[in-house]
Amino acid sequence: MKHLEYHLQRQVCAYLNNAYPKVLYLSDTIANVKLTMIQAVRNKAIQKHGFKTPDIIILHPNHSYHGLMIELKLESPYKKNGQIKSNEHLIAQEKSINDLNKLGYYSCFCWSFNQARTIIDNYLNNK
Secondary structure (H helix, E strand, O other): OHHHHHHHHHHHHHHHHHHOOOOOEEEOOHHHOOOOHHHHHHHHHOOOOOOOOOOEEEOOOOOOOOOEEEEEOOOOOEOOOOOEOOOHHHHHHHHHHHHHHHOOOEEEEEOOHHHHHHHHHHHHOOO
């Protein structure tokens, strides 16, 4: 499943490179890499405990936000009633998204390329 999410992440990054070549962004790679024990220990030592880094971080402010951060998923992380699904990892990711939104970033989940493209276009065109 991680590999399928990686393909979505590659697709979004390719879109950013083609449609917005001057926009600076970061793409989280740790989620798709099998770390050795030493690498995992080192990575944990330099990460903020409890913070889940979004998959795509666009370092371009607009008139309303400091930057855009997207957590990619292969399906909606929400139940039909709008609540986050009962999954510890999703709950932690939603907390990070909410914390980033409180700080003036536009942060959200996206679960399809078209959805991510629309959010990116709207954000970068200040809509």
